[in-house]
Amino acid sequence: MACLSKQNMVVHTEKNVYDHTLGKVVALGKACNKILLETREQLRYVSKDGKCRVNLGHIDERGRFLSDIFTSFVDLQYRWFLFVFMMCYITTWFLFAGLYYVNASIRGDMDQNHCYLGIDGFISALLFSVETQRTIGYGSRTVSPTCHEGVLLVMMQCIVGSMIDALMVGCMFVKISRPKKRAETLLFSRTCVIANRDDQLCLMFRLGDLRESHMVDAKVRAKLIKSRQTAEGEFLPLEQTEIDLGYETGSDRLFLVEPQVIQHNIGASSPLWDLGPEQLRRQQFEIIVILEGIVEATGMMCQAKTSYIETEIEWGARFEPCMMLEKGSFRVDLRRFHTTYKVPLPNCSASQAHQLMVLAGCKVQSHTAYRECDAWAEGAAEEGKDKSLSNIRFTIGGIQEERMSEGNESEASAEQML
Numbered sequence: 001m002a003c004l005s006k007q008n009m010v011v012h013t014e015k016n017v018y019d020h021t022l023g024k025v026v027a028l029g030k031a032c033n034k035i036l037l038e039t040r041e042q043l044r045y046v047s048k049d050g051k052c053r054v055n056l057g058h059i060d061e062r063g064r065f066l067s068d069i070f071t072s073f074v075d076l077q078y079r080w081f082l083f084v085f086m087m088c089y090i091t092t093w094f095l096f097a098g099l100y101y102v103n104a105s106i107r108g109d110m111d112q113n114h115c116y117l118g119i120d121g122f123i124s125a126l127l128f129s130v131e132t133q134r135t136i137g138y139g140s141r142t143v144s145p146t147c148h149e150g151v152l153l154v155m156m157q158c159i160v161g162s163m164i165d166a167l168m169v170g171c172m173f174v175k176i177s178r179p180k181k182r183a184e185t186l187l188f189s190r191t192c193v194i195a196n197r198d199d200q201l202c203l204m205f206r207l208g209d210l211r212e213s214h215m216v217d218a219k220v221r222a223k224l225i226k227s228r229q230t231a232e233g234e235f236l237p238l239e240q241t242e243i244d245l246g247y248e249t250g251s252d253r254l255f256l257v258e259p260q261v262i263q264h265n266i267g268a269s270s271p272l273w274d275l276g277p278e279q280l281r282r283q284q285f286e287i288i289v290i291l292e293g294i295v296e297a298t299g300m301m302c303q304a305k306t307s308y309i310e311t312e313i314e315w316g317a318r319f320e321p322c323m324m325l326e327k328g329s330f331r332v333d334l335r336r337f338h339t340t341y342k343v344p345l346p347n348c349s350a351s352q353a354h355q356l357m358v359l360a361g362c363k364v365q366s367h368t369a370y371r372e373c374d375a376w377a378e379g380a381a382e383e384g385k386d387k388s389l390s391n392i393r394f395t396i397g398g399i400q401e402e403r404m405s406e407g408n409e410s411e412a413s414a415e416q417m418l
Helices: 002-042 063-067 069-075 078-107 122-134 148-177 181-185 277-282 350-417
Strands: 186-188 192-196 201-209 215-229 235-243 260-265 285-295 301-309 313-315 317-319 323-326 329-332 340-342
Touching: 063 069, 069 078, 069 148, 078 122, 078 148, 122 148, 181 186, 181 301, 186 285, 186 301, 192 317, 201 285, 201 317, 277 313
Parallel strands: 192 313
Antiparallel strands: 186 201, 192 201, 201 260, 215 235, 215 285, 285 301, 317 340, 323 329
């Protein structure tokens, strides 16, 4: 009994050690998978919110940005845009204040005020510059008509101020009215699904619009980003391949009133033709979806982007319906927008499934042809048998007729001899 109890204790201890080690291995595996997923997220070409993760470096010809200064200002971030906006005005105010102060000092007009009335220092010159450019006109400072250079400086400042107003106000209006924020109300499903639709393997994703003002002339397109090596050995790090979403049939043009499921038929010309569930796990690629349309309220073009990596593609799944008829109108339940459910689907690529169907068709055709060949052979044999019997009857009849004719001739010859 003591030996058995010791043996049970040893077995129990070994089991605890095994369970502890197995738990550590599982935890380590989960941690590694998490690190791999985080690393894969960092390697995205386009983030889920549509931002392109491409940084341009070592630009030698930066003067090209100044040639298109309006677009350069509009593309600036808001903090830098506001900084440039304020510095343009502040710089001109101080610049012309310095010119007024220098002109007044050269003329010796600080005490007598013959040219610039009410200017006795740099601060008063700065106030005069601001009042002149912003046309505030308090009336405490002015320019004498006898001071020709002062009048010329006021004219120059008015012209420069008008140009700055036109540029800065225009940039501010364009930056505020850009439809970039409109793209945030366009929804893309978190994942893509692959399933059969009308006996055709399809890649599908869902998109929708949250606003009641709909997108006009909405179009959707998709690109596959994948690295590959050419036959000559050239490495293409980010090759872009078009994914057909129905350009020829017009399916890529959307009437985006309710959430719609966009499908890509995985045919022989599709870049996903040779990819099955196992290949999806091993390969690294990215599908970029681009939705373009005109904002109904402003008439400006809007573009929304998202991306799906290989881990965000569900094999053998479909999207749950999110539309229902309620109180005489259609109601969209956005809680089901990202929800999917599993459907049966073979674990083979579209090309492999096509080959299996071709082989099955060949077997059926060969079996049918074999049966037809047997039937034809049996018919041919029966027909040949009938022909042979008829030929035999004809030959026997002919032989009997010949024998009867020979007998008649012999009898006739015998009578003549008698």
